Structure formats: C-alpha cells, structure tokens
Amino acid sequence: MSKPADPGTADPALAVRLDGITKRFGEVVALHEVSLQVQRGELMTLLGPSGCGKTTLLNLVAGFLVPDAGEIAIDGVRVTDLPTYRREIGMTFQNYALFPHMSVERNVGFGLRMQGVPASQITPRVARALKLVQLVQQEHKLPGQLSGGQQQRVAIARAIVIEPPLVLMDEPLSNLDAKLRIETRAEIRRIHRELDRATIYVTHDQDEALSLADRIVVMKDGVVQQIAAPPEVYAQPANLEVARFMGYRNVLELGVDAEHDGRVTLSGSEIRLTGVRKQALPGARACVAIRPEELVMGDGPGGLNTIVGRVENVEYCGRDSLIDIVTASGVLLHARAARPAALGDEVRVHVPVERALVYPSDAARA
Amino acid sequence: MTPRPFLRTFVSPAVLCAVGLVAALAAVLQYSLRAYVPGALEPGGFTLANFASLAKPLYARVFLDTVWICFVTAFVALVVGYPLAYALVRARSAALKAMILVIAVTPLFLGEVVRTYSWIVVLGNNGFVNAMLLKLGLIGEPLQLMFTRFGVVTALVHVTLPVMVIMLAAALAHVDRDCERAAASLGAGPIRTFLTVTLPLSMPGIVAGVTTAFAWTFSAFATPQLIGGGQVNMVSNLVYQLGFASFNFPFAASLSVAGLALTFAVLALLRAAARPLEQIGPH
Amino acid sequence: MTRLPARRLLRLFGALVVAAILGFLLLPAIVVALAAFNGRAILSFPPDTWSVRWFVKALAYEDFRAGFRNGLIVTAWASAIALVVGAAFAFVLDRYEFRFKRTLETVLLSPLVIAHFTVGLGFLILAAQLGVARGYAVVIVCHVVLVLPFVLRSVYVSLRNLDRRFELAAASLGAPPGRVLATITLPLLLPGLVSGWLFAAILSFNEFTASLFVTAQRTQTLPVAMYNYVREYADPSMAAISVVYFVATAALLTFATVFLGLGKVLNVEQAR
Numbered sequence: 067m068s069k070p071a072d073p074g075t076a077d078p079a080l081a082v083r084l085d086g087i088t089k090r091f092g093e094v095v096a097l098h099e100v101s102l103q104v105q106r107g108e109l110m111t112l113l114g115p116s117g118c119g120k121t122t123l124l125n126l127v128a129g130f131l132v133p134d135a136g137e138i139a140i141d142g143v144r145v146t147d148l149p150t151y152r153r154e155i156g157m158t159f160q161n162y163a164l165f166p167h168m169s170v171e172r173n174v175g176f177g178l179r180m181q182g183v184p185a186s187q188i189t190p191r192v193a194r195a196l197k198l199v200q201l202v203q204q205e206h207k208l209p210g211q212l213s214g215g216q217q218q219r220v221a222i223a224r225a226i227v228i229e230p231p232l233v234l235m236d237e238p239l240s241n242l243d244a245k246l247r248i249e250t251r252a253e254i255r256r257i258h259r260e261l262d263r264a265t266i267y268v269t270h271d272q273d274e275a276l277s278l279a280d281r282i283v284v285m286k287d288g289v290v291q292q293i294a295a296p297p298e299v300y301a302q303p304a305n306l307e308v309a310r311f312m313g314y315r316n317v318l319e320l321g322v323d324a325e326h327d328g329r330v331t332l333s334g335s336e337i338r339l340t341g342v343r344k345q346a347l348p349g350a351r352a353c354v355a356i357r358p359e360e361l362v363m364g365d366g367p368g369g370l371n372t373i374v375g376r377v378e379n380v381e382y383c384g385r386d387s388l389i390d391i392v393t394a395s396g397v398l399l400h401a402r403a404a405r406p407a408a409l410g411d412e413v414r415v416h417v418p419v420e421r422a423l424v425y426p427s428d429a430a431r432a
Numbered sequence: 433m434t435p436r437p438f439l440r441t442f443v444s445p446a447v448l449c450a451v452g453l454v455a456a457l458a459a460v461l462q463y464s465l466r467a468y469v470p471g472a473l474e475p476g477g478f479t480l481a482n483f484a485s486l487a488k489p490l491y492a493r494v495f496l497d498t499v500w501i502c503f504v505t506a507f508v509a510l511v512v513g514y515p516l517a518y519a520l521v522r523a524r525s526a527a528l529k530a531m532i533l534v535i536a537v538t539p540l541f542l543g544e545v546v547r548t549y550s551w552i553v554v555l556g557n558n559g560f561v562n563a564m565l566l567k568l569g570l571i572g573e574p575l576q577l578m579f580t581r582f583g584v585v586t587a588l589v590h591v592t593l594p595v596m597v598i599m600l601a602a603a604l605a606h607v608d609r610d611c612e613r614a615a616a617s618l619g620a621g622p623i624r625t626f627l628t629v630t631l632p633l634s635m636p637g638i639v640a641g642v643t644t645a646f647a648w649t650f651s652a653f654a655t656p657q658l659i660g661g662g663q664v665n666m667v668s669n670l671v672y673q674l675g676f677a678s679f680n681f682p683f684a685a686s687l688s689v690a691g692l693a694l695t696f697a698v699l700a701l702l703r704a705a706a707r708p709l710e711q712i713g714p715h
Numbered sequence: 716m717t718r719l720p721a722r723r724l725l726r727l728f729g730a731l732v733v734a735a736i737l738g739f740l741l742l743p744a745i746v747v748a749l750a751a752f753n754g755r756a757i758l759s760f761p762p763d764t765w766s767v768r769w770f771v772k773a774l775a776y777e778d779f780r781a782g783f784r785n786g787l788i789v790t791a792w793a794s795a796i797a798l799v800v801g802a803a804f805a806f807v808l809d810r811y812e813f814r815f816k817r818t819l820e821t822v823l824l825s826p827l828v829i830a831h832f833t834v835g836l837g838f839l840i841l842a843a844q845l846g847v848a849r850g851y852a853v854v855i856v857c858h859v860v861l862v863l864p865f866v867l868r869s870v871y872v873s874l875r876n877l878d879r880r881f882e883l884a885a886a887s888l889g890a891p892p893g894r895v896l897a898t899i900t901l902p903l904l905l906p907g908l909v910s911g912w913l914f915a916a917i918l919s920f921n922e923f924t925a926s927l928f929v930t931a932q933r934t935q936t937l938p939v940a941m942y943n944y945v946r947e948y949a950d951p952s953m954a955a956i957s958v959v960y961f962v963a964t965a966a967l968l969t970f971a972t973v974f975l976g977l978g979k980v981l982n983v984e985q986a987r
Contacts, residue, residue: 130613149722150616151625157617163610167632176628177618228618436811437892442803443813449800450822453860456837457829463840512736519733530972534965535737541964543921545938546957549945550743553750553954560746563760593740622725644827651830653924654942668832668924675836675928685840688833699828 080142081106081232081264082127087136089122089288096122097288099136104232107262111275114285115311120268121236123285127266128234129153141231151180156225157234160241162217164209170196170220171205177228195227196220198257215246222254226261233265239274251277272312276300284308305345306353306425314355315400319427322352330424335395339371341422351427356417358388361401366416375399377411391415457692464686475682482686491670491687495694498650498666502698505585506645509592510600510638516593517600517637540594544654551587551659552578579663587655592648596641603637604630639706643699650695667691744961751954769955779956781933782940786920788851789936793858794916800859801866801915802908808867809874824864834861835928842929849931857929858922862915869914873907913971917964 082104089097097119104110112120125131127138129150138146145153156177165173174195178188196202199219209217218238225233238254239247255278258265269275275282276296284291284299284307292304303309310317320334330343332352341354366372375391378398387406391399391413401415464483467476485491520532539547554560555577562574577583607630615625653668660669667687674684746760754764773779807813808820826834838857842849881903885895901908923938930939945953 128613128617130616149621150613151619151621153617155617157614159610159614161608161610163608163614165611165614165629166608176615176620180619180624224614224618234617438803438896439807439811439813442807443819445800446804446807446819446823449860449863450819452856453822453826453834456834456841456857456860458837459840459844460833460837512739515729515732516736519729530969532733532737533972534968535740538961538965538968539740541917541921541968542957542960543938544923545941545945546921546960547743549941549953549957550747552945554743554746558757560742560749560760567760590740590743622722647828647830651832651924653832653927658942658945668830671832671836672927675839681836681840684836688830688836691830692833695828695830 080104081108081140082266083137083139084123084127085137087123087126087133087138089119089126089131090134095288097126097133100285100288100290101136102283102290102293104264104266105280106231106264108280109258109265109267109278110281110283111267111269111279112283112285113269113272113275113311114291115270117287118285119288120270120283120285122288124234124236124266124268127232128155128157154230155232155234156228156230158218158221158225158236158238160237162209162221162241164217164220164224166209169206169208170201170212173209173220174224174227176224181228191227192223195223198226198260199223199253214242215250218242218250219253222257226257226263229263231264233263235265235267237268237270239269239271247274254278284311286311302344303355303423306355306428309355309423309425314357314423316354316356316358316361318354318356318397319351320354322347322350329419332424335397336393337373337395337397339417339422340419341371341424342420343424345425347424347426349427353425353427355423355425356399356421358400359386359402360421361399361415361417363401363403363413363415365414366418370416371419371422372414372416373399374412374414377407377409377413380406380409382406389413460685460688462685463682464689466682468680468682470680482683483690485683486686486690494665494667494670495690497664498691499694499698501581501585501588501656501664501666502646502649505588505592505649506596506642508585508589509596509645510642512589513593513596513600513641514638517597517604520597520601521604536597537594539590544591544652547591548587548654548658551583551590551655555583555586555659578659579661581664583659584656584664587659588649588652591652591655592645595648596645599641599644600634600637603634603640607633636706639702643702646698646702647695650691747954747957747961750951751958753951753954756950769951770959772950773952773955773959776944776952778935778940778944779937782935782937785851785930785934786936786938789854789858789934790916790919792851792855793862793919794912796855797859797862797866797915797919798908798912801863801911802870802904805867805870805874808871823867826861827864831861831922831924832928835925838925839928849929849934851934854926854929854934854936857925858919861922861925862918865914865918866911869911870904870907873904873911876907877903910971913967917967 080103082102084100084102087097087100088095100119100123102110102123112123114120122131126133127140129145129148133146136146137144140153140155165176168176171192174192175188178191183191192205196205199222201216201219201223204212204216204220209220212220221238235254239250242250251274258278267275267278276299279296281293281295282299283293284303286307291308292299294302294304299308300312303312303314306317318334318337318339320332320337320339323331323333325331325343325347328343329340330347330352331338331340332354333339334351339354373391373393375393375397377389378392379388379390381388386402386404389401389403389407391401393399399415407413463475465478465480467479467481469476516532516536520529520536523529523532552559556562557574557576557578559577561577562571565571566574611629611633612625615629620628650666651668652666653672656664656666657669657672660666667690671684671687671691674680674687749760749762751769752765752767753762753769754766755762804819804823808816835857838853839849842853847853877900882895882899885899886892890898920936921938922936923942926936926939927942930936935943941953941956
C-alpha cells in the first residue's frame with residue numbers, strides 16, 4: 067500500500083483529480099468548490115454527517131450527476147462531460163444493487179460482457195474475483211437467495227472484476243449488522259491491499275474511516291474541512307467541526323487571556339486552561355476542545371489545567387466508564403475513566419496542555 | 433372479545449355477492465345445455481347440440497378472429513403503452529406526471545360508447561382522418577377505415593391503452609434505479625441498460641398488462657359492433673345477435689361458455705409462460 | 716465538446732414518441748369536441764359554422780335525461796353497496812385467515828377477466844328463471860358484482876400501506892376494536908375508500924355491455940341510451956354529450972390525482 071509522500075503535490079499520474087467542484091440542488095449548495103486529489107492505490111474515505119455532500123461527490127465522480135462548476139479527471143483523462151458508462155470505474159452501492167434476475171455468475175460477469183470480453187475469458191476472471199472475495203459455490207444462485215453479507219461480496223466482486231483504475235464505494239457496510247460490519251471491514255482492507263487500486267469510500271462512521279483509510283476527507287455542509295491521514299485527523303482536527311465530529315465531546319467557550327508561541331491561556335466560569343492554538347484566534351473568546359478519554363483523573367502538574375466538579379452520571383462501558391462531571395459554575399464535562407466513580411463524588415480532572423485544542427469560537431468565525 | 437372481531441359481519445355480504453355471481457354464471461352454463469325452442473322464450477330439454485354447433489366453420493371463424501384481434505390489440509397496446517408508462521414513472525416534473533396520468537387514464541373512465549363514437553367521428557368517410565387527408569391532397573377519395581379490422585383494432589387499442597399503461601407503470605415504478613446505475617457503472621450505455629436491466633425487471637408488469645388487455649378486449653362489445661358494423665364480428669357481437677335478434681339464448685349461452693373457457697385457457701397459458709419470472713419478485 | 720449529441724437525440728426522440736402517443740390518446744376527444752360545436756348536422760372538418768345547438772338538443776333529449784336519471788340511481792346504489800361490501804372484505808382479506816378465503820377472493824375478482832356480456836347474459840337468464848322482473852334491482856346487483864373488484868383492489872392497497880402500529884397504539888390505550896376501526900382505521904383509509912368509491916361509481920355509470928343485456932326500456936342507463944341513439948341518428952348530439960362526459964370525467968380525475976393521490980392508489984409512484 068503506497069502512502070502519499072506529500073498530499074497535494076500536483077502529480078500527473080493521479081487516479082482522480084477534482085478541481086473546484088460546485089453542485090447545487092435548487093437553492094441548496096450541496097458542494098462548494100471542492101478540490102481533491104486521490105493517489106494511485108490510495109484508499110480515501112469521504113467522512114461526514116448526513117447532508118455533508120459526500121454521497122453527492124461520489125455520484126459526481128461516478129457520473130450520475132453533472133457538476134455546475136469544476137472539472138473531474140480520472141486516470142489523467144478529463145471526464146467531466148463523459149457519461150457514466152464511458153468512465154472507467156467500479157462501484158458498489160449501499161443496497162448492493164445486484165441484478166435480481168441474474169445469477170451471481172452473470173452479475174459478476176456483466177461488466178466484462180459490456181466490454182466485449184470473450185466468454186472463454188469471462189468465466190476464469192469471474193471465478194478469480196469470487197475467490198478473492200471468498201464466495202465460492204454460489205455462482206448459480208440468485209441474489210435473493212443470498213444473505214446480506216454474501217450479497218455485499220458479490221457486489222464487490224462485480225466492481226473489481228473489470229479491473230477499473232478507480233473503485234467507488236457508497237457506505238458498503240451500513241446495511242450490515244455490527245458483527246458482520248467488522249468482519250467485512252477487514253475483508254475490504256485485505257482486498258484493497260491485494261488489488262492496490264485507488265478507492266473512494268463514503269461513510270458516516272468514523273471508526274470505519276479511521277481503520278480503512280490512507281487519508282480521510284472530512285466534509286461538512288458541502289465544504290472540505292480537513293484532508294489528512296487517520297492519526298492526524300484523530301489527534302489534530304483542523305477545526306471545531308472536525309473536532310466535534312471526531313468525538314471531542316468537550317467544547318468549552320472561554321475568554322482568551324493571553325497567547326504566546328502557540329500556547330493560549332483561557333479562563334471563564336471559574337475554569338483556567340492552557341491549550342494549543344490550532345487556528346488564528348480573532349476574537350476575545352475561543353473554544354477549547356478536549357476528548358473525554360484525555361480528561362484524566364487527578365491534578366495536573368503544578369495544578370495546571372485542573373478542573374474540579376461533581377459526578378452527575380456514570381455509564382459503565384465494560385473496559386472503561388463514561389463519567390459526566392458538573393463544575394460548581396454549572397459547566398458539564400464528559401470524561402472516560404478506567405475505574406467508575408460514585409455518583410455525587412467530588413473529582414478532580416486535568417488535561418495535558420497538548421491535548422487541549424483551541425479554536426476560534428463560533429461567533430467569531432468567519 | 434373474540435380474537436377475530438368483525439369476521440362474520442364483514443365476510444357475509446361478500447359471500448352473498450359471490451353467490452350471486454356464481455348463480456349468474458351457473459345460469460349461463462345451464463342454458464347452454466338446453467335446447468332452443470324457436471318462437472318461445474323458454475328453452476327446451478337438455479342437449480349438447482349447442483356445443484356441437486360451435487364447431488361449424490362460421491362460428492369457429494368468429495372465435496379465431498376474436499382471439500387474433502385480442503392478441504394484436506394487446507401487443508400493439510404494449511408497444512405503444514410502454515414508452516408512455518416509462519415517461520409517466522421517470523418524468524422529473526410532478527406536473528408532467530400528473531398530466532400524463534390524467535390523459536392516459538381518462539379514456540378508461542369515458543365508457544365504451546363515448547370512446548367508440550369518437551372513433552367513428554375520426555375514422556368515418558366524413559370523419560377527421562379522411563377530411564384532413566383529402567384537404568392536404570394526399571388522397572383523392574376517402575379511405576375506407578370504418579367496418580375494417582384496422583379500424584376496430586385501432587379503437588380497441590385506444591380503449592386498452594390506459595389499463596396497459598397503469599400496469600406497466602406500476603411495475604416500472606418498482607424497478608430499482610440503483611440497478612440501472614450499477615449497469616451504467618459497469619459500462620452499459622442507456623440502451624443496453626434498458627435491455628438488460630429495466631426491461632427484464634418490468635416483465636411482471638408486461639405479463640400482467642398483456643393478460644388484462646386480452647381479457648378486456650375479449651369483453652369488448654360496442655367497439656366491434658359500431659365500428660365493425662357487422663363486417664367484423666367478435667364473440668360478444670354474436671352472443672348479442674343470437675340473444676336479442678334471434679332470441680336463441682341457449683346458443684348465445686353456449687357461445688359465452690366457450691368464450692369463457694377460451695379466455696381462461698389463454699390466461700392460464702400466459703401465466704405459465706410467466707412462471708420463470710416469479711423468482712425475481714420485488715425486493 | 717459539451718453533452719454527447721447521442722444522448723440528446725435519444726431524449727428528443729423519446730419526448731417525440733411520448734407526445735405522439737399522448738396525441739393519439741387525445742385525438743378522439745379533440746375531434747369530438749370539434750364535431751360537437753359544428754353548426755351543421757353533417758360532420759365536416761374543420762366546421763364552417765359554430766354552434767351550441769347540439770348541446771341544447773342533447774341535454775333536452777328525453778331518452779338521455781331518463782338514461783341519466785336511471786344511471787344515477789343504479790350507480791348510487793351500486794357504488795355504495797360495492798364500497799361497503801368491498802371495504803369490509805378487503806379488511807378481512809388483509810387481516811384474517813379462514814377457510815375458502817382464497818376461493819372467495821378469486822370468485823369476487825373474476826369479473827376482471829370474465830367478459831361483461833357473459834355476466835350480463837347470466838343475470839338476465841337468472842332473473843328470468845327466478846321470475847324477477849327486469850327492474851333496477853337486477854341492474855344494481857349486476858353492477859355491484861362488476862365494480863367490486865376495483866373497490867377491493869383499491870381498499871386492499873390502502874390497507875397494505877396502512878401502518879398497523881397506529882391501531883396497536885390505540886388498542887394499548889384502551890380502545891376496543893370497534894372504536895379503533897371507527898376512530899383510527901377508517902379515517903386513515905379515507906383516501907383509499909374515496910378513490911375506490913370514485914372508481915366504482917365512474918365505472919358503473921359508464922358500464923355498457925352488461926347493462927345492454929340486463930336493462931329494459933324503462934331502466935336503460937345513459938350509455939345504453941346513447942348506443943341506441945347512435946344506431947339510428949348521425950347528428951352531433953352524441954358528440955355534445957361526449958364532450959360533457961369528457962370534461963366531467965377529466966375534472967373528476969384531476970381532482971382525484973391532486974387531492975387523493977390517484978397515482979399512489981394505482982401504485983404507479985416511483986418507489987425510490
């Protein structure tokens with residue numbers, strides 16, 4: 067699996083290149099000047115809440131929609147005006163979209179028949195694809211006779227057997243139950259490694275994105291919020307939107323006291339925090355984002371970044387517990403601790419300075 | 433409180449209606465087995481003579497003609513109705529859909545007589561088609577469109593089209609659009625997608641439409657009577673003539689029974705041919 | 716280069732085909748409308764004089780008026796009975812299992828495939844054998860049997876689309892079956908019931924072939940009266956009546972489509 071050395075370098079051999087894509091549906095702007103580059107062999111996930119535009123973007127790359135502005139290129143070829151059937155893509159759909167009137171074999175072989183591949187070559191290629199997705203002995207069954215997980219494999223086989231330079235996946239796991247989801251996730255990772263084809267993968271599930279992607283594109287309201295490898299998106303979200311989406315449940319709006327060398331001191335509601343500045347802070351107030359698991363029990367070094375509060379709620383989660391803490395001034399915090407605390411207990415928690423991320427407050431944001 | 437409240441109350445009236453229908457059909461069957469007494473309205477004793485008469489070439493001809501007309505009508509209605517049903521289901525604008533639906537469905541509710549009469553006005557020697565063609569100088573004399581099979585079939589297609597469109601549209605509406613998108617993503621152009629995905633998946637609707645069209649056309653009376661004018665006779669016309677012109681109700685009854693058997697036979701055939709499609713089913 | 720011309724051509728071709736078919740469907744109606752306003756008795760296209768005299772004549776013609784009255788009587792009774800019987804049976808069809816259910820359903824739906832002249836002939840003979848006079852009763856019963864399948868299908872489709880959980884919620888709040896039916900089920904089914912009734916009424920009012928067999932001179936419905944008229948006279952009075960018919964039906968159906976969701980009842984709305 068090739069990791070991109072420097073995402074954003076203009077590489078003429080990109081798998082997919084999107085420049086300034088804008089798409090409107092009536093009054094609603096679904097995508098606003100989105101630009102993106104997918105490297106060969108890269109698995110890129112489009113991650114975001116419903117309505118963020120990720121599916122619209124996928125449909126634009128597939129050719130089901132036409133952009134109002136911007137250009138799309140696949141494998142170096144400009145495809146913006148090209149209809150879907152002329153684009154070299156392999157796609158899986160959320161509901162699999164297997165042809166109900168064709169057997170598994172004929173479903174998988176469909177793309178090869180469209181390409182005019184002779185029948186003698188179709189059979190072995192279909193067999194190889196089905197072996198790759200670990201679905202054998204089912205060639206003559208109809209989709210209606212298969213389970214959800216099996217249908218998913220057929221859908222994948224159908225998309226990859228034509229050996230497209232680009233694979234598109236639209237929330238492939240959302241229709242599977244939890245256990246199957248994890249198993250199939252591993253399958254997709256394995257298949258991607260074996261085939262090493264550029265893949266654009268749409269999901270609203272951050273766990274999927276974190277575990278599968280080479281790079282994640284976080285989107286909200288039609289705008290790209292951040293493009294980075296999973297560890298960076300997880301630990302260093304580019305803005306408050308991404309932070310909120312990636313599980314930074316504690317967002318405190320405080321007044322800015324001082325700023326120096328990237329470190330910001332804030333205070334408000336009887337809390338004093340020092341954190342790391344992630345973006346320019348134009349206003350007098352700013353937001354601090356902290357992950358629940360990084361709100362650690364106990365005092366900080368020298369009392370730094372320490373907050374005192376009372377335990378209001380405890381949710382036992384097995385390997386740890388979610389603890390809701392309320393400060394004297396009424397601020398609600400969420401923490402995760404290895405040992406559950408008792409309701410009503412007074413606790414002291416702290417956050418390391420590097421893990422208190424400071425962003426401009428919503429009101430001041432442009 | 434019984435576990436099935438209302439069952440008896442709700443089923444009894446339906447049972448009564450069913451009994452009435454069965455009684456009516458039994459009456460027809462019974463009469464078909466009675467002898468015709470000329471000059472009297474009461475039939476004679478039991479006999480199979482009526483059915484024997486059916487074998488006569490004159491009557492066999494009428495049956496064959498009827499079947500032929502029904503199939504041609506159903507087929508033409510299918511070919512003409514499919515594009516309309518497709519447009520109805522796939523049109524983007526709600527206003528266009530409503531317009532197509534109303535235009536397509538309204539003829540269904542006009543009644544046979546009004547529709548047939550309007551075709552007389554279109555097809556007659558003084559009618560619209562001839563008047564236009566004469567005015568445009570394309571023909572020297574009026575074309576004989578009335579009293580021909582062509583005229584009857586055209587009017588019958590017009591009558592059957594709404595039903596066909598409704599059945600086809602219902603099936604098309606349930607074709608998974610994602611399957612069509614999948615086909616496109618695999619390299620199938622619009623026409624190939626239609627032939628390999630849309631058309632096969634709408635087959636249940638096609639079968640239902642053709643079946644219904646056949647049955648409805650068989651039932652047609654006013655159209656062949658008024659436009660056929662005695663030159664084109666279907667079973668329905670013959671039954672009426674025998675009943676009300678000759679008062680030979682027994683023979684009319686036997687024609688009806690034979691017609692019924694024929695309809696059921698054709699329907700069973702069509703249904704058997706459609707059996708392999710059952711596997712697809714709705715998803 | 717912009718959009719592939721082949722796609723544009725395909726779209727254009729499709730639009731032309733659809734327009735042509737719609738034209739075919741509308742042609743008789745337009746032609747008849749032209750004929751109805753024709754000033755002369757002999758049909759000509761286009762008419763050289765315009766007049767509404769045929770409308771006046773048609774609306775004053777006694778046979779048409781009697782036919783209209785008879786038609787209303789028959790239709791009112793037949794559609795009401797068919798609605799009640801059909802809705803009740805559709806309910807039972809949807810919810811319960813019992814012996815002979817499928818048989819009963821098949822029998823009641825059979826008029827969809829049985830020729831109307833056979834049904835008409837059957838009721839004619841039955842009435843004669845039972846000694847029943849050829850009055851409204853026979854016609855009404857015949858019509859009920861013929862339109863019942865449509866009511867059944869319409870109400871059944873509505874029932875299938877009804878979320879049972881509303882009824883379950885009402886029951887869990889203490890409503891006995893009768894109250895649930897009256898306060899929850901029926902109001903939610905109303906569009907389907909009205910559509911079904913509308914279908915039944917229009918089909919009954921326009922029913923011709925079976926009526927030709929079972930009606931007598933004094934009970935003759937409007938279609939039968941119109942048929943008899945066409946066989947004897949060639950003037951445009953028929954055209955005038957047809958126009959009235961067409962306008963009334965189209966208006967009724969537009970109303971049904973817009974307010975009741977005819978498309979849904981006919982099951983022609985796109986699922987996704």
